[in-house]
Amino acid sequence: MTLSLTINGTRYDIASDPDTPLVFVLRDELKLKGTKLGCGLEQCGACAVMVDGKVVLSCVSPVEVFESQEITTIEGIADTEIGQRVQQAFVAETAAQCGYCTSGLVVAAAALLSDDPAPDSDATKEALTPHLCRCGSHPRVLRAIERAATT
Amino acid sequence: MSLDAYPLVSDWLTPEADRLLIHTGKVDIGQRISTALVRIVQEELALPLSQVAIAPVRTGHAPDEGITSGSNSVEQSGRAVASAAATLRARVVALAVEQQGGDAADWVLEDGFVHRPCTNIRLSLIDLARDLPPDLPIDPDLPRHIPEQPPKPDMRGITEMVTGRFTFLHDLDLPGMWHARRISPPHAKATLQEIDRAAIDKAEAKGMKVVRDGSFIAVAGPREWDVVKAARSLGLACTWDLGGGFPETDVFAHLSAENAERFPVVDGTPQTAPVPAPLDAPDLSARFERPYQMHGALAPSAALAEWTGERLILKSHSQGIYPLREAIADSLGLSADQVEITHVPGSGCYGHNGADDAAFEAALIAMAQPNTPILLKWSREDEHAWEPFAPAMAVQVDVKLADGRIAAFSAEAHSDTHRGRPRPGPNRAGPAKLLANRFRAEAMDPYVSPPNMGTHAGMHRNLDPIYAFPEKRLVKNLVRGLPHRTSAMRCLGAVTNVFAIECSMDDLATQCGMDPIAFRQAHLTDPRASAVLQELARRLQDRGPKPDGTGRGIAYAQYKNAMTRVGIAVDVIVTDAAEVRLDHAIIVADSGRVVDPDGLKAQLEGGFMQAASWALCEEVTWDRDGITSRDWDSYPVLRFDNVPVMDVVILEGQDHPSVGAGEASPGPTVAAIANAIHDAAGLRLRRMPFNADALTQAALEM
Structure with a gap:
């Protein structure tokens, strides 16, 4: 039986083994390389995607769990107005250095603002705590989310 | 140049x-x-x-x-x-x-x-x-x-x-490309005895290739997840000779003058000369320590290699493609012309991480599987356990006061080498510094780097205080024979040296009954340094008295005593759980003429955040079975739940040449945080990281 997934509004038949973690299916089979692999241990947030509107780390759970759910990757974030606002705010605040954590952070920020259009600073920090940034862009990322929330 | x-x-x-x-x-x-x-x-x-x-x-x-x-x-x-x-x-x-x-x-x-x-x-x-x-x-x-x-x-x-379209090395996807993972030994002293043939057969039956050269083993194949699974199975199928276990050396005890090659340092430069006698009856005597810490790149190291039978085509996120080319060509018996390396971005590296090692390992795999592009990625565990760490370091400070001023200042730095990059040099230095060469059948011994005698290089970077003290006694103590491979990480020795100097300046100010900024100003002769501290004082005045329950610390340094000048003030809260919360930070910097003001601010902020993580969280740990800090749980780093409000102030220095700033803020950040903890809780933390265990221990020892 073939597995099928809905990603960024499109339905895909999946050939990968059902035990394959979602991130490998996205990157290797579907060539959606925006979702990053950072640890494979659900510890760093680089692989974050949205599943039915919630942030999910995609590097451990097998792809079969995501059947019949709506997956949004960084490539589909701009499909919503909130997603676009977050992306524009990250550019305006230059909220990245190397950029490896950025996909996951943009996804997390879009999910946060979809849930709570005006999060306070503590709520934003809590939502981002599963995500690592090693270049130290944290203050800029927080400013970008504040900007996206108020524009 | x-x-x-x-x-x-x-x-x-x-x-x-x-x-x-x-x-x-x-x-x-x-x-x-x-x-x-x-x-x-x-x-x-x-x-x-x-x-x-x-x-x-x-x-x-x-x-x-x-x-x-x-x-x-x-x-x-x-x-x-x-x-x-x-x-x-x-x-x-x-x-x-x-x-x-x-x-x-x-x-x-x-x-x-x-x-x-x-x-x-x-x-x-x-x-x-x-x-x-x-x-x-x-x-x-x-x-x-x-x-x-x-x-x-x-x-x-x-x-x-922000749209997910930036291509990192890890994202390259060439026609016919294979993925690869290595199978790492349990620790650096281990050698491979045998691999269960059945595990190799199983991988090969699935169209994968197992590459072995001595104790270097890797597996490659067309699908990444298959390769990840095969690497795990092969890891379990290996029998290792553990060589008596990994040494459980007490590194801080070992970082002493008795174990060291010693050099007096004059004007930032080590001298081949006798070390002057220690200060007699100092008014302050304290030792500051930093454990082994890692670069901890968010993306584990990776490289792409293809061997055509005549040429080796490499893509690497190395910081030095020319030296790496020489080291790889020499390792493989090729001419430099046969090796081409193109830089493709990886994630932030903050110094010499596993990038160069991964490039050479990808080359070894590619030569066993010609005409196939091989994308090798290290696992998270590989990166945590095998990247070259920043060496543990200790700095002993002794100071004599006279009339409320510093009369004589002695600082002795102790550490292993910061020079692990595969630069060419005598005794095949380049190849000897590539990790896999220690494990191949024709194994090379770990390279013993000569002492770095450059000005403000290695461990003695910023050992020479920027202040005008009547007498300075500075010593570099190069200690070898420690358990871990070490190399260059952002700031090199400047982090521990500035930590030691700037915490001592605070304690000396207290001893002399002076405000910490005024005490520093009294010992500075550089007007641009004074301007930075004046601006810092002005900003603090504007901010008003520190909020209840917070402690405030400041620090100042000029990177290499020649580059960006940075003054930092930090307000922290020490919680009932003995955790340090970063509340507010002010960074004042003078980098001369500014090319990209926002880029400069980003570097100063980023340097602060990374140094705050070093100061509060990071420490490599190990036991006789090898490295135990192998992921982000066992090697915690600063996260978004502890980010201060940050103000960065750039003093315009348009008449002065541009100087680098990427490593200017970390040293003063660590010191300012330590000084703020002292102000908040009365605890003088002299060993990083200042985590809850360390604060609790310091409180018990009071």
Whole structure:
């Protein structure tokens, strides 16, 4: 039986083994390389995607769990107005250095603002705590989310 | 240095199609050097962004600028590109005069054209540049041309990053490409006895290839997840000789003068001379320590390699593609011409991480599987356990006071080498520093680096205090034989040295009954340093008294005593759980002329955050079975739940040359946090990290 997934509004038949973690299916089979692999241990947030509107780390759970759910990757974030606002705010605040954590952070920020259009600073920090940034862009990322929330 | 070796305009700038291509040997590792270089060219030549591009940084094409390190990119590549652009500007204007008449002063550069105002004569700058002789030498003495309203290009790549379209090395996907993982030994002393044949057969039955050279083992195949699973199975199928276990050395006990090769340091430079006697009856005597810490890149190291049977084509996120090419060619018995390395970005590296090792390992796998591009990725555990760490370090400070001032200051640094990069050198230094060469059948011993005698290099970077003390006694103690492979990490010794000096300055200010800023000012002679501290004091005054329950600490340093000057103030809260919460930070910096103000702020902020993580969280741990800090749980780092409000103030120094800033803020950050903890809780923490265990222990010892 073939597995099928809905990603960024499109339905895909999946050939990968059902035990394959979602991130490998996205990157290797579907060539959606925006979702990053950072640890494979659900510890760093680089692989974050949205599943039915919630942030999910995609590097451990097998792809079969995501059947019949709506997956949004960084490539589909701009499909919503909130997603676009977050992306524009990250550019305006230059909220990245190397950029490896950025996909996951943009996804997390879009999910946060979809849930709570005006999060306070503590709520934003809590939502981002599963995500690592090693270049130290944290203050800029927080400013970008504040900007996206108020524009 | 860059200009001497590459003196022609065409070494740095060439017209190609409708664009001017910048050639640089410095790679962009998130420090935004490419944004700065584009901006320099845009400023000088008034070119629109669409007409400026950066050539791939590739061996055989790019200028050889050694390693991208030491906060030197703007000073070296930036200066060369600026001078090349100024020469090109003068020559295209001369060409316009030659072709269309008038004086040089009659022509202006505007939006990609050389234009004569009040006429309709507009000559394409790129076309004129194409007519210049290829051997046109750079005139390094031409004045820079800086427009009143300089261009403000977005950081290069930012739009691609936020949309997931930026290509990292890890994202490369060539036709016919295979993925690879290595199977790491349990620890550095282990050697492979055997692999269960059944595990190899199983991998090969699935179309994968197992590569073995001594104790170096890797597996490669067309599908990444299959390769990940096979690597795990093969790991379980290996029998290792553990060589008596990994040494459980008490490193801080070992970091002492008795175990060291010792050098007095004068004006930042180690001397081959007897070490002066210690200070007699010091008024302050304290030792400051930093454990082994890791670069901890967010993306584990990776490399792409293809062996054609004659040439080795590599893509790497190494900071030094030319030295790496030599080390790899030497390791494999190839000529340098047979090896081509192109830099492709990885995640931020903060120094010498596993990038170079991964490139060589990808090459070993590729040579066993010719004509197949091999994308090797280290696992998270590989990176945590096998990258070359920043060495543990200890600094002993002794000070004598007289009349409320410092009369004599002694600082002794102790650490293993910070020089682990695979640079060429005697005794095949390059190959010996590549990790896999320690495990191949023809194994090389770990390389013993000679002492670094450079000014403000290695462990003695910023050991020499910036203050004018009547007597200074500074000693470098190089200790070898420690358990871990070590190399360069952001700031090298400056972190522990500034931590030691600036915490001592605070305690000495207290002893002398003085305000910490006033006490520092009393010992400074550099007016620009004083201006930084004055501005810091002014900002603190504006902020008013520190909030209840917070502690405030300050620190000052000038990176290498020659680059960016930074003053930092931090407010922290020490919670009932003995955790340090960062509340507010002010960073005041003077970097001379600023090319990319937002990029400069980003570097200072990023340096603060990384150093705060070192200060509060990070420590490599191990036992006889090997490294135990193998993931982000066992090696915690600072996360978004502990980010202060941050104000960054740049003092305009337009009359002074640009100096690097990428490593300027970490040292003072660690010291300011330690001083703030002392102010908040009365605890003087002298060993990083200042985590809850350390604070609790310090409270118990009070």
